[in-house]
Amino acid sequence: MFFRPTIKIPRVTDITVELLKRHNITALILDVDNTLSTHHGEVLTEGLEDWLSYMHKQGIKLTVLSNSKERRVAPFAKKIGLDFISLGLKPLPFGYIRAVKKLGVKRKNAAIVGDQIFTDIIGGNTVGVKTVLLTPIKLEDGWSFKLRRKLEKFLIKHLKIKDTEVL
Secondary structure (H helix, E strand, O other), rough: OOOOOOOEEEEHOOHHHHHHHHOOOOOOOOOOOOOEEOOOOOOOOOOOHHHHHHHHHHOOEEEOOOOEEEEEHHHHHHHHHHOEEEEOOOOOOOHHHHHHHHHHHOHEEEEEEEEEHHHHHHHHHOOOOEEEEEEOOOOOOOOHHHHHHHHHHHHHOOOOOOOOOOO
């Protein structure tokens, strides 16, 4: 089902190498807003730098894929030392396909990590990468976000999507 994530966990820093190995994931495509920082924020989520360093040391490939413009994504990606794709047009497949090629892995070994079912999860499921749904760091104020979050809450409850057990 296109709405169902492969993995659901609270925060990006809850992703462990053991969890990735269980799902044969060797590369992560990371959303920015409400995944690595608040929506349009610049402050990294707590523990992110250590988590990124650990993932690098464990050989997990990482890149950023965002629907935001380059002027938003480039400084953030530089701050965390990752390559990026801006204007990803999620949930359309183009950005995901570019990210997988950039990472040099097969789609079945990559996962998109993000906070939105209607962009990150649907897009990832459409192109055949695994999907990791996070709890948003901070809920947005805009009416379109509020509507999407309400629909997401309904889907999570209706599809009985529970947090994945992390080792």
